[in-house]
Amino acid sequence: MLFEALIGAFLSAGGEMAALLYMDWIGIKVNINITPYERQFNACPDNLIIVSYLESLLNYSFRDRSL
Known part of the structure; x- marks a missing residue:
């Protein structure tokens, strides 16, 4: 649950792109080339x-x- 909380923190503080970059950094492979909606x-x-x-x-x- 720690990673979920951190993803939520990145999402609320830095926006969707920050959360996606964090997820990629911790090893959750995401396509960051898709424009957030x-x-x-x-x-x-x-x-x-x-x-x-x-x-x-x-x-x-x-x-x-x-x-």
Whole structure:
């Protein structure tokens, strides 16, 4: 799970290209020549799950609930 967290950190801090470059660096082969795409929708996790309940179970507060 550490690598997943780091990928998420690179994604949220540096964008999709930074995350792809990090994944390539740690050995997850990705095609970095493909242009990252814009999200076609606004992610709203509160419509899918009760995020506040998940946060209470984990004793953690997400900074960006859409990730």
